[in-house]
Amino acid sequence: xxxxxxxxxxxxxxxxxxxxxxxxxxxxxxxxxxVVVPFAxxxxxxxRESDTRRLWKKLRRLLSWLLQLVLLALLCAALGxxxxxxxxxxxxxxAIVVDRSASVAGPAAGEPGLTRLDxxxxxARAELAGLGPTDRALVIAAGAEVEVPGPLGRDxxxxxxxxxxxxxxxxxxxxxxxxxxARAALAGQAGGRILVLTDGALDEAAGDALATCISGHVSSxxxxxxxxxxxxxxxxGPADNLALVAFAARRYPGDRERIEVLAEVHNLGDGPASAVxxxxxxxxxxxxxxxxxxxxxxxxxxxxxxDAARTRLVANLSLEPGADPQQLGPxxxxxxxxxxxxxxxxxxxxxxxxxxxxxxxxLLTLQEHIQLTGVGPADAASHPSLxxxxxxxxxxxxxxxxxxxxxxxLVIFDPARVAPDAAPIRGAGxxxxxxxxxxxxxxxxxxxxxxxxxxxxxxTRLATEPGDTVxxxxxxxxxxxxxxxxxxxxxxxxxxxxxxxxxxxxxxxLRTAFPILVAxxxxxxxxxxxxxxxxVPVGPSxxxxxxxxxxxxxDLTQVEVRGPEPADSPSTVPVDATGVFRLRAMQxxxxxxxxxDGAAAGAEVLVAVNQASVAASDLHDRLGELPPAALAGxxxxxxxxxxxxxxxxxxxxxxxxxxxxxxxxxxxxTV
Amino acid sequence: MAFWKRSESPQPxxxxxxxxxxxxxxAFLAKLELLQVIARRLFRGKQRxxxxxxxxxxxxxxxDHREYSPGDDIRNLDWGVLMRLEQTLVRxxxxxxxxxxxxxxxxxxxxxxxxxxxxxxxxxxxAALAYVGLANLDRVGLTCMSRKLHTTLPAVxxxxxxxxxxxxxxxxxxxxxxxxxxACGRLAAESAQPGLTVVLxxxxxxxxxxxxxxxxxxxKHEPVAIQVIDPREAHPELSGLRGDVxxxxxxxxxxxxxxxxxxxxxxxxxxxxxxxxxLAASCRSRGIPYFRAETSVPFDELVLRMFRVGGLLR
Numbered sequence: 001x002x003x004x005x006x007x008x009x010x011x012x013x014x015x016x017x018x019x020x021x022x023x024x025x026x027x028x029x030x031x032x033x034x035v036v037v038p039f040a041x042x043x044x045x046x047x048r049e050s051d052t053r054r055l056w057k058k059l060r061r062l063l064s065w066l067l068q069l070v071l072l073a074l075l076c077a078a079l080g081x082x083x084x085x086x087x088x089x090x091x092x093x094x095a096i097v098v099d100r101s102a103s104v105a106g107p108a109a110g111e112p113g114l115t116r117l118d119x120x121x122x123x124a125r126a127e128l129a130g131l132g133p134t135d136r137a138l139v140i141a142a143g144a145e146v147e148v149p150g151p152l153g154r155d156x157x158x159x160x161x162x163x164x165x166x167x168x169x170x171x172x173x174x175x176x177x178x179x180x181x182a183r184a185a186l187a188g189q190a191g192g193r194i195l196v197l198t199d200g201a202l203d204e205a206a207g208d209a210l211a212t213c214i215s216g217h218v219s220s221x222x223x224x225x226x227x228x229x230x231x232x233x234x235x236x237g238p239a240d241n242l243a244l245v246a247f248a249a250r251r252y253p254g255d256r257e258r259i260e261v262l263a264e265v266h267n268l269g270d271g272p273a274s275a276v277x278x279x280x281x282x283x284x285x286x287x288x289x290x291x292x293x294x295x296x297x298x299x300x301x302x303x304x305x306x307d308a309a310r311t312r313l314v315a316n317l318s319l320e321p322g323a324d325p326q327q328l329g330p331x332x333x334x335x336x337x338x339x340x341x342x343x344x345x346x347x348x349x350x351x352x353x354x355x356x357x358x359x360x361x362x363l364l365t366l367q368e369h370i371q372l373t374g375v376g377p378a379d380a381a382s383h384p385s386l387x388x389x390x391x392x393x394x395x396x397x398x399x400x401x402x403x404x405x406x407x408x409x410l411v412i413f414d415p416a417r418v419a420p421d422a423a424p425i426r427g428a429g430x431x432x433x434x435x436x437x438x439x440x441x442x443x444x445x446x447x448x449x450x451x452x453x454x455x456x457x458x459x460t461r462l463a464t465e466p467g468d469t470v471x472x473x474x475x476x477x478x479x480x481x482x483x484x485x486x487x488x489x490x491x492x493x494x495x496x497x498x499x500x501x502x503x504x505x506x507x508x509x510l511r512t513a514f515p516i517l518v519a520x521x522x523x524x525x526x527x528x529x530x531x532x533x534x535x536v537p538v539g540p541s542x543x544x545x546x547x548x549x550x551x552x553x554x555d556l557t558q559v560e561v562r563g564p565e566p567a568d569s570p571s572t573v574p575v576d577a578t579g580v581f582r583l584r585a586m587q588x589x590x591x592x593x594x595x596x597d598g599a600a601a602g603a604e605v606l607v608a609v610n611q612a613s614v615a616a617s618d619l620h621d622r623l624g625e626l627p628p629a630a631l632a633g634x635x636x637x638x639x640x641x642x643x644x645x646x647x648x649x650x651x652x653x654x655x656x657x658x659x660x661x662x663x664x665x666x667x668x669x670t671v
Numbered sequence: 672m673a674f675w676k677r678s679e680s681p682q683p684x685x686x687x688x689x690x691x692x693x694x695x696x697x698a699f700l701a702k703l704e705l706l707q708v709i710a711r712r713l714f715r716g717k718q719r720x721x722x723x724x725x726x727x728x729x730x731x732x733x734x735d736h737r738e739y740s741p742g743d744d745i746r747n748l749d750w751g752v753l754m755r756l757e758q759t760l761v762r763x764x765x766x767x768x769x770x771x772x773x774x775x776x777x778x779x780x781x782x783x784x785x786x787x788x789x790x791x792x793x794x795x796x797x798a799a800l801a802y803v804g805l806a807n808l809d810r811v812g813l814t815c816m817s818r819k820l821h822t823t824l825p826a827v828x829x830x831x832x833x834x835x836x837x838x839x840x841x842x843x844x845x846x847x848x849x850x851x852x853x854a855c856g857r858l859a860a861e862s863a864q865p866g867l868t869v870v871l872x873x874x875x876x877x878x879x880x881x882x883x884x885x886x887x888x889x890x891k892h893e894p895v896a897i898q899v900i901d902p903r904e905a906h907p908e909l910s911g912l913r914g915d916v917x918x919x920x921x922x923x924x925x926x927x928x929x930x931x932x933x934x935x936x937x938x939x940x941x942x943x944x945x946x947x948x949x950l951a952a953s954c955r956s957r958g959i960p961y962f963r964a965e966t967s968v969p970f971d972e973l974v975l976r977m978f979r980v981g982g983l984l985r
Binding site for chain 1 (some may be wrong): 780785873875917920926935
């Protein structure tokens, strides 16, 4: 507090003189008027009670004298025109960036019952309360989407109201955009300062943006951005959190009426945790399982053979009775949504010379869920369907294998017949009239397949490598081998099944085991295909391919998006030429997407949106040590009044005291 | 800390001796004449000197019995009782005799407060009573009394003596504390013949207010109490008195620092009323006529009320 009017040496003599005058008047007031009465004995009876309060009366007189001195002190202080230091300093402009990511919903350290966001907002309010009358501020909420709930202004009231409306949102804080916005808002403003209020649980991008802001290395497109100091106030807390980081469902290719659900739970805390995972389908509980995870452990739970009639799935993490409620952390990652995706046809390309009718017939029986394409050996290297095929079956008899081989999953009959090194699984010698003596009965490829007494005219002994699965042997020699390896492009893993015989040279096609084996092969590779459609992560602009969610993309230019319940009015979103549209998914849940035009006009599909982000669910402070200059200290002391001079307040207080004294005097309280 | 402090010899306001025109002027005399006419009408048919005394003697009206003792007149023996009860009782009769009127005026300092209105009022009432008594050929004597002063006008008879009464009242000294017991005791001692004794005072004497009257009664007087009250003293809130004051008794004594709040003033008014009611109740319980005379009421109205209520003059 600084005096901008009279100085103390000027005020003190005035106060001393006034105090002396008040004391003199007080002493004069203490002299009593003499009143002659005819019957003092009766007065004595009446006033005997008041004698017992004489000490209190004297004290009240003393208080009355002190009251007058306080009154004088207020008036003298008004002469000094005191002003808080914040009023006299240079104007400041503060951009308060509040982290409203999912992690700020976590508990605050040492503040039972308060979340980190509560502590951050308290700090923001203190900052606003300490602003001087010439200072300005704005409030930026940095969630998955950046908002400005409190625009730049001097009046703290709308900014405080804006703070009241900030709540934790799903996903991570887009600090990069928030800081860029803050710098743009402060450009050209006097005394600019950015105050970042965060719990420190930031993802890598946000951490980098903050580090850049602190270090002052800002982009050159902001003319005076380097001059804007950036400070951080943190409010951390316990990091215990169990999160659902993945949740998806898929149909069984062979049984479209059944589905399989995958849920992945991650313990992001520093101690063991346990919870109950519950899956609901259209409101009915279809699966429930207790999970116990060690620190940092991640576990996948698969619920199989569920009824596919239900299309909307919700997974919930809940506590076991008596468990510590802090284990679950923020609620956004304790619930996830999934929809059962459409099952696209399994594309099978059969490279054959057309002489193996038994194989073609076996494949044709599966055409309900596969899309079979036949390709001749001459076209096998360049046919376009090979690039889109999910599985390529090569059965070319005595012809050489295509070169190069397709990069995806392969099933090759008699791969080393022409050249031992033509296939990934090489041949190691020919076998004459081999017997199928050993069979891996537990493998799904041979489920229900009986190879006993199958006659082979010839076969090829296959060379195995570590990791290969030998499914059938002939007196110990590998005859059918399954190998998982990187594909022909060297990036994508694939599986290669090599059968060391030509079906035409056996009686296997004549047995019931053959179509079963073919069905098992198709089913195995179908199951190995991912099939689970990942949910869309929360975000303001997520690209979604219409075809991937089962919406026909042909001639599609617009889709209508309706958010989760309670649904707002639908919004129309353009679709680009590649069939991709941008989904604004700011709230986890199940969205409805409807094709406005195109071949699939009117068709509607469901899309699940989840937080499903380990970075967003991780409550650990990842900012690390910050330089001292980047740490925001305590907020300035609040100023009782913002715009009115304090001397007016002092005079008001003096007038109030006079009124109180006057009223109490006339009621004989202060006499 | 002593609550009481010795007063610094307060000088009570003493009214100057009232001029004859003020106290007993033409208007006053005109009212006295009117009172006399009214009194005559009220007492028509009554004989002079018919006042009954409590003295038992040779009158005609039966008063009481008592045991016969040797030397009693045997003619007064109640033979009927003797025959029925075989007890020797003597019949006693009230004795009729001339009853003097003594009017005592309290001249203490407490009567001189508030500009002496109470004393002036008491003097006018005393003069009026004396005039009516003299006009009825009663013997009327006056006494001005306090603890310090005691002056007496011997009993006089005849209407023409009224100016001596006026002179006595006008020139009588005044002052001193109130001491009703001592004053009445002296009054009773110097009165050779008991009679009707009218005491005009404010009776501001907590201990002796009633004792003095009772002493007169004990000495065979027939006391009549007239309590003169100034309404401004009975209700001090009417005078605008409030705040921090030092109360000083007009008759001397300790000073007292008090804060007069409205509640304290109301409490005093209540206490004063209770004091007056207690005095009135004490008088009534012993057959002493009691009148409250407020100075705001004209003195002639008070005298007429006393006539109508009876018991004072007849």
